[in-house]
Amino acid sequence: MNTFNHILKHKLTQFLLILVFTFLFFQFGIPLLSQALTGKAAPISAHLLWTIYMPLILMVLLLYVSSNETAWEEFKAPLRMLILERERRLIVVLRMILLVALPLLAGWVAYRQVQPQIKPPAELRSIHPAPPGSITVDGEIVNLRNTNNPFRDAQGNPDAQALAAGKEIYAEYCVYCHGDALDGNGLFASALRPSPADFTDPGTIASLEEAFLFWRIAQGGPGMPPEGKGWNSAMPAWEGKLKRDEIWQVILYLYDATGQHPLTVGE
Ligand code: HEC
DSSP states (O other), X not given: OHXXXXXXXXXXXXXXXXXXXXXXXIIIIHHHHHHHHHSSOOOOOHHHIIIIIHHHHHHHHHHHHTSSHHHHHHHHHHHHHHHHOOSOHHHHHHHHHHHHHHHHHHHHHHHHHHSOOOOOOSOOOOSSOOOOSEEEETTEEEESSSOOOTTBOTTOOBOHHHHHXXXXXXXXXXXXXXXXXXXXXXXXXXXXXXXXXXXTSTTTGGGSBHHHXXXXXXXXXXXXXXXXXXXXXXXXXXXXTBOHHHHHHHHHHHHHHHTOOXXXXXX
């Protein structure tokens, strides 16, 4: 018991214990504590831990063990013995082991750092992810499942007035990105990745229902579900800016101007 006490009071033991304890506290204690207090584990990043917290603790500990001559001598004595001992076999063997293990450890850490890490991309971007069943625009629920454009007659022909209104809306709000020719080549296009959709390409509006377009125009890039967010879409959300009817009108124009036809419900 006495030797145990003696060891515990030794400066080198205290140094190592506090070092290990603070490491465990930062690594596991902080996440557990934040989990208990806020319900969300907030681990410290490895970078912060090794470049700021642990070096700081190390510095304070070195100050502590070297604060006076006796403490410093006491701290150094076992280390000096480990390096210089010639008689006691145990210590000599321990020294050998350390002399082999430390460079190996350093090499392993360095190897881990430079080893190339191949990770699959977090998620692949889906250009046309499944839309939600319904969305709320202008305080009214718009069902996206069985909905066709209210400005088309039974044969699918657009209402002339609505179409003219849609053209104006396009010229006012959409042309900068989607372009005069609706080919995605607007003034801002070259600065945007992903590029604005090219509506003349049969892969865009021609393969979509109008309700899908309604959703994309109302909620834009911000409304994309996670599988559509791989790229940072600049497509604005127009709800609040355009009324429901105006969105349906501009959709009429997109199809009319490109000579495309929407998928109709049930197709
Ligand atoms: C700031 C530039 C910008 C403006 C302005 C803009 N868009 Fe877009 N739009 C984009 C980009 C970029 C994409 C492609 C990425 C995406 O799908 O979110 C896109 C995609 C779309 C799509 C989806 C096409 C598809 O194949 O899924 C539709 C529909 C659309 N825009 C309609 C419009 C309409 C209508 C307006 C005007 C009311 C408009 N956009 C204004 C940048 C813009």
